[in-house]
Amino acid sequence: MSDDAKGKKTFRQDQPVHPSLHFEISSSQAVCHFTGDWNISTGGDLESVNQTWHSFFDQELAVNQIKLKVHNQVNWDSRLVAFISSKKKVLLKNGIEVDGDFPEKLNKLIDLRSDHVESTKDSSVSRVSGSFLDWWEPFCHRFSSPLNFLGAWIISLLMLPLLKTQMRIRDLITECRQCGAAALPIVTLISFLTGLTMAFVGSVQLEKFNAKIYIADLVCLAMVREMGALMVGIIMAGRTGASFAAEIGSMKLNEELDSLRTFGLSPMEFLVLPRTLALLIMTPMLTIYADIVGMLGGLTVGTQIMDFSVSHYIEQTQASISGMWEVFSGLLKSLAFGLIIGLVGCFKGLHTGNSSVSLGRSVTSTVVTAVTMIVVTDAVFEIIFSALELR
Amino acid sequence: MINKKEAIISVENLCLSYGSYKVLEKVSFEVEKGSCMVVMGGSGCGKSTLLKSMIGLLDPKEGRISYKSQDLLSVKKSHRQKLLSEFGVLFQGGALWSSMTVLENICLPLECHTSLSTAEIEDMGRYKMSLVGLSGFEDFYPAQISGGMRKRAGIARAMALDPEVLFFDEPSSGLDPVNSKRLDDLINELKTNLEVTFVVVTHELASIFEIADDSVFLDPQKKTLVAKGDPKSLLNQTENQQLQDFLRRQT
Known part of the structure; x- marks a missing residue:
């Protein structure tokens, strides 16, 4: 100047x-x-x-x-x-x-100022059809990719009895420990408090009808039929489903999935199968555990606040279960929830984009999708059970 | 080259794109058996994309990739997988499996593709680690070692199955000059003694001149291959200004 x-x-x-x-x-x-x-x-x-x-x-x-x-x-x-x-x-x-x-x-x-490099779009596609394809392809992909994933998972599962799988038993054991034993503290806390809360809320209502002892029935039936599986499902979705998506998603970001493929190892068999199987095995087991802990929560309120004896409460609990179907229906649900969480978590992980932002989105989306699907599936189960007069 | 060797990989009219965004067009070249082919070019010119396509991770839009005269894109999936298992790949960041120790990373391909005993597999793994100067780090997890060490572990893993072709994506980035030179020497040794073919994506000039028998230069603006040949001769011959700038480190 x-x-x-x-x-x-x-x-x-x-x-x-x-x-x-x-x-x-x-x-x-x-x-x-x-x-x-x-x-x-x-x-x-x-x-x-x-x-x-x-x-x-x-x-x-x-x-x-x-x-x-x-x-x-x-x-x-x-x-x-x-x-x-x-x-x-x-x-x-x-x-x-x-x-x-x-x-x-x-x-x-x-x-x-360097020359801007023009991004070369495919000249064989006109502008109109290009924009249509830009919209249509992701739209189709959105529907086809979960189906492709599910198909590939079923094939991998069918290969399992033929021993034509790349899944390692030690990975399955590790995953079982991760999503089973390691989840016990949180499952214990949530289930105990669920049973406790139900007993408190129920006691207030039942007291009006002088039917306080039915608190044992209420807690027991609610836990085995519904709350045990649902609570475990929601805990697993937030804990294990999110962890699957984050783990597999970050493996994708770090090219670890590509390196698996270059060695001829299928991510479906090597990563997805042990995780989903582990959840299929562990979710029903955790549900049984959650049912028992929830009933203990009810027992605590029944004996400490409502002055029932332990034996009286347990007898009433036993009497409330008319048949093993009550328990099995809860376990059936938990099996479905486990499968949903495993598949959603792994699918979202495998379909993570190439940025840390998309990794965050995958994890969030896993929890939201899994919880929504769990609640919807639960409702579908109840409708089917009612229609078949299984309740 | 005085004696023209047989081409182990040939790439013909390859067009690569991400959706409607074209990355490369009409790329053709051959890689001779036992040679080291360097893929050069500025950042974003599609070097890594080309490599991904050559190792079967990205299907090209058009063109042909042949390995030992067999079209990788048209052979049966199972046969393609068998052919691809003769490749070893080092990814840019090493891409080690983070849930396994370094030794387990190197042993896994051997576990899955050979019937060797566990003890022998471990011995092989340790030997490969010693080749890249990582002895003593067998039980470390990838997160516990430095970026350069992860890279070297990735090289050891890529060599685990004694592949016929090794693809290296930016092998020297993140390595100190001594280890970078060591890697160049290793490439030359393997090439000479084991007839391993290398396809190396790099822009480290010192490495290029040390290891390359042949090279291709990709132009980000033309989105295609603009020069091919031994980099030392390209340095004197080519009239492509971008390549000259690249090889002479000019702006």
Whole structure:
């Protein structure tokens, strides 16, 4: 910046002049003069500048050469560089020759801007069909990929009895421990509190009818039929399903899945099968455990608050179960919940994108999808049981 | 090359894309048996994508990839898998399986594809680790070792099954100069003594001149292969300015 410019700068700092430009025209050559403060900090929108620019080129169609002139007095930063670069690109594209008369530093910065590499779209596809395909392909993929995944999982499962599987027994054992034994503390806490809460809530209502002893029936039936499986399902969805999605998703991000494939190892057999089988085995077992712990919660309220004897409460609990179907129906549900959680977690993990953001999305989506599917499946089971008069 | 050897891999008119975004078009070249082919090019030119396609992880939109004169894209899936099992691959970040120790990582391919005893598999694993200077780190998990060590462990794992072709994606990145030189020497040793063929994606100039028998240069703007040959001769011959800038480290 010249001394003269420096002098003006002091003045402009107090009274910034908004960016502007004007044109001079002689025969077929035009000169565009940039004036004012082209600084980011100066602000002011470029609407009027753009208007002047466009109206000039709309009127002067014969112009085939233009000189862009930035005087030394003009205060500028990267705002001007960006403006000139983008306009220059458009002018060149329209066959207008561009000549620049810029201060040396500005010239260097404009030259520094590397050419933008155009993303090459498939030229064989027209714009209309391209946009249709852009929408249609992900739409189809959204439906077909879960089905493909399920099909591949069933095939892998069928290969298991034929011993034509790459699944390692030690992986299955590790997963069983991870999603079974390691989940015991949280299952214990939640189930105990569920039984306890049900007993408290139920006791208030039953007391009105002088039927407090039926609290044992209430807790027992609710746990074995419904709450045991449901609570374990929700815990497993948040704990194990999310962990499957995160684990497999991060393996995808780190190219670990690709490296498995290059060694001829199928991620379906090597990763998905042991995880889903482990959940299939462990969820019913955890449900039985949760049923018992929930009943213990009820027993605690029954004996400590409602003054029943332990033997009386247990007898009433035993009497409440009319047949083993009550227990089996809960276990059947838990089996379905385990399968849903395992498949959803692994599917979301395998279909994680290539960024940490998509990993987070996969984990969230796993929990939301699994919990929703669990509740819906639970309702479907109840409708079927009622229709078949199994209740 | 004085004696033209047989081509073990040939790539013909390969077009690669991610959805409607074209990455590479009409790429054709051959890799000779026992040679080291370097795939060069600036960042984002599709080097790793080309490598993924060559190892069967990405199906090309058009074109043909042949290995030992068999089209990898048209053979039966089971046969394709068998052919691909003759490849060893090192991914950019090593891609070690994080739930296993380094030794287990190297032993797993041997466990799955050979009938060797556990003791022998472990011995083989330890030997491969010693080749890349990782002896003593057998029981470490990938998270417990440095990035460069993970890379070397990845190389050891890629060599686990003594593959015929080794694909390395940026093998020297993250390695110190000594280990980088050591890796170059290892590539040259394996190439000379075991006739292993290498396809190496890199932009480390020192490595390129040390290991390459042949090279291809991918241009990110033209989205295709623009030069092919021994990098030392390309340095003097080619008229492609981008390649000259690349090889002479100019801007």
